[in-house]
Amino acid sequence: MRLPLSFLSIAISAVLFTPSTFAKVVGTLNNVETDASILIDGVVDTAWSVAPILKVNINKIPYQPNNGYEGIKQTTYTIQSMRKQGDIYFLIQWDDPTESVNRFPWMQQADGSWQQLMNKDDTGHDNTYYEDKMAILWNINLKSFKKKGCAAACHMAKDGMQKGIADKAPGRKYTKAGTTIDMWHWKGVRSNPVGQADDQYIHDNTDPKANKNWGRSGDAKTGGGYNNNVKDGQPMFVQTDLTNESVVVLDAKKMPLDSSWQQTNRIPGIVTAPFTGSRGDLTAKGVWSNGMWTLEIRRAMVTIGNKSSIQDVQFTDLSKAYDFGVSVFDNSQINHVYHDGVLQMRFK
Amino acid sequence: MDIKALNLASRLAISGLCLSILYGILYAAMAISLSTTGQIAQIPSLNTVQQKYAGIAIVSAMKGSMYDHVSDDDYIEVVKDWVEAGSSQALYDTDIAPIMDEDCTACHSLGSTMTDAMTSMPLTTYDEVKALTKKGIPWNKLAVETHTHLFAISMMVFILSMLLSMTHVFDWIKYVLISAAFLGLWGDVLFWTLAKFVGFVGYLIPLTGGLLISGLGAMAVVVLVDCWFRVPWISKRENS
Numbered sequence: 001m002r003l004p005l006s007f008l009s010i011a012i013s014a015v016l017f018t019p020s021t022f023a024k025v026v027g028t029l030n031n032v033e034t035d036a037s038i039l040i041d042g043v044v045d046t047a048w049s050v051a052p053i054l055k056v057n058i059n060k061i062p063y064q065p066n067n068g069y070e071g072i073k074q075t076t077y078t079i080q081s082m083r084k085q086g087d088i089y090f091l092i093q094w095d096d097p098t099e100s101v102n103r104f105p106w107m108q109q110a111d112g113s114w115q116q117l118m119n120k121d122d123t124g125h126d127n128t129y130y131e132d133k134m135a136i137l138w139n140i141n142l143k144s145f146k147k148k149g150c151a152a153a154c155h156m157a158k159d160g161m162q163k164g165i166a167d168k169a170p171g172r173k174y175t176k177a178g179t180t181i182d183m184w185h186w187k188g189v190r191s192n193p194v195g196q197a198d199d200q201y202i203h204d205n206t207d208p209k210a211n212k213n214w215g216r217s218g219d220a221k222t223g224g225g226y227n228n229n230v231k232d233g234q235p236m237f238v239q240t241d242l243t244n245e246s247v248v249v250l251d252a253k254k255m256p257l258d259s260s261w262q263q264t265n266r267i268p269g270i271v272t273a274p275f276t277g278s279r280g281d282l283t284a285k286g287v288w289s290n291g292m293w294t295l296e297i298r299r300a301m302v303t304i305g306n307k308s309s310i311q312d313v314q315f316t317d318l319s320k321a322y323d324f325g326v327s328v329f330d331n332s333q334i335n336h337v338y339h340d341g342v343l344q345m346r347f348k
Numbered sequence: 349m350d351i352k353a354l355n356l357a358s359r360l361a362i363s364g365l366c367l368s369i370l371y372g373i374l375y376a377a378m379a380i381s382l383s384t385t386g387q388i389a390q391i392p393s394l395n396t397v398q399q400k401y402a403g404i405a406i407v408s409a410m411k412g413s414m415y416d417h418v419s420d421d422d423y424i425e426v427v428k429d430w431v432e433a434g435s436s437q438a439l440y441d442t443d444i445a446p447i448m449d450e451d452c453t454a455c456h457s458l459g460s461t462m463t464d465a466m467t468s469m470p471l472t473t474y475d476e477v478k479a480l481t482k483k484g485i486p487w488n489k490l491a492v493e494t495h496t497h498l499f500a501i502s503m504m505v506f507i508l509s510m511l512l513s514m515t516h517v518f519d520w521i522k523y524v525l526i527s528a529a530f531l532g533l534w535g536d537v538l539f540w541t542l543a544k545f546v547g548f549v550g551y552l553i554p555l556t557g558g559l560l561i562s563g564l565g566a567m568a569v570v571v572l573v574d575c576w577f578r579v580p581w582i583s584k585r586e587n588s
């Protein structure tokens with residue numbers, strides 16, 4: 001007779017008296033070992049079929065540019081991971097309806113002069129002539145990252161002030177004193193054409209005089225990298241096989257622009273070469289097709305270098321969980337789609 | 349009067365009402381979860397519920413719905429100590445503002461354009477934070493929630509009670525469910541106010557809330573079933 005009421009009472013009691021779960025782990029990526037061949041080419045090899053898929057719905061953005069933002073505000077992101085002979089591999093895919101690899105290009109005008117296209121918002125950042133990007137943040141030793149994920153390093157400005165300093169950027173990344181976060185920053189224009197992701201890290205600097213990017217820096221490098229293709233208000237370099245669709249000028253092929261150039265009326269805004277040293281630790285290749293980026297990344301599980309312990313996450317202990325967070329930039333300099341909470345990778 | 353004796357249209361309408369109430373109860377549970385834990389379907393602990401109604405507002409939020417955004421549990425104690433020590437401006441500047449800056453103001457500021465921006469509740473100044481150092485639900489919110497609960501839910505309980513009275517279930521079950529729903533409703537809203545003055549009362553709110561929801565849910569189920577079938581176990585026999 002009293003069965004329905006009893007059921008309700010039990011259910012409601014369970015709801016009201018069971019303790020909360022305090023961890024905010026929003027997904028777990030299981031890394032598996034493989035012997036199969038994996039090419040870093042942005043094409044999904046059959047080897048990936050055995051790697052568990054972690055699906056993440058990323059749906060937050062940090063700010064609204066005042067001159068409009070046409071990028072994605074939500075996307076489905078999947079990530080898989082394997083390890084093989086001392087290297088760790090990732091396959092990442094996310095939906096993005098447009099391929100954006102047109103970062104500050106130079107366009108020739110009717111009078112023969114060159115104009116660099118840009119459309120910066122009131123914070124000095126572009127969301128029109130930019131590039132698609134993807135970032136993974138790996139916690140190294142920031143306690144709050146375990147709970148808040150990437151948000152632990154994200155500090156939004158209030159009334160144009162950051163840490164008591166006038167700053168028009170909507171937010172800055174930095175950590176607590178003595179802590180660092182590894183940042184893998186794949187860039188569709190500046191790093192992808194040379195088969196890399198930019199290996200960076202986040203640290204505790206809050207003095208823009210010491211570093212204009214506050215707590216965000218590239219790892220130590222011995223050479224290579226990207227530069228703006230500009231000199232005296234016009235493009236500086238071209239290359240012999242340049243087309244109007246070229247994404248960058250490759251440093252290895254660059255040659256000075258001269259006034260007789262007629263091969264293209266568009267010249268990329270970036271000259272790039274592969275990083276060497278710790279900043280070049282990440283081999284990566286992304287391919288956009290049918291509204292989706294497919295990106296593969298490879299890195300040594302343990303990196304070497306005199307600052308690798310503070311700049312790079314080291315996958316030395318296969319029994320522990322590694323905290324990370326992900327975000328996607330859709331043709332945007334700093335606006336990005338991110339998720340709350342933290343992801344974890346475990347080795348199986 | 350007998351529900352089963354009503355015409356088909358009436359019984360359809362009654363069934364629709366019962367199903368709507370049961371569906372609404374699910375979302376009421378979601379609202380409770382969101383307001384206490386910040387999650388759509390996370391089970392709040394007894395302490396979390398008590399904190400919401402009897403604790404210091406900002407501390408309750410840090411322990412409850414905003415907990416995922418608090419970098420360090422120690423921060424909650426620092427804020428609690430500050431409030432209990434009188435919420436001075438000097439301590440705010442040295443101890444509290446950095447915590448707000450680290451964990452709160454990215455969303456809780458007038459100019460925030462983040463996806464989860466809470467521009468209506470900025471926490472960027474001493475006065476803004478101090479306004480949240482009172483215990484329990486703020487009076488303005490309490491006044492609105494109490495009268496809307498009493499007006500709206502009492503009507504719902506009354507209609508279900510009248511329908512229940514027309515069913516074939518045992519009379520004593522009708523008395524229990526009707527009393528439970530009204531006692532739960534009155535207890536709930538009364539304890540919201542009392543908890544501001546007597547902290548322990550906050551622990552009773554889940555019980556009164558449970559009583560109300562149990563009563564409502566059970567009445568809706570019984571009425572719904574009795575519209576079309578004989579409710580098993582608790583119905584009078586045909587000749588009784």
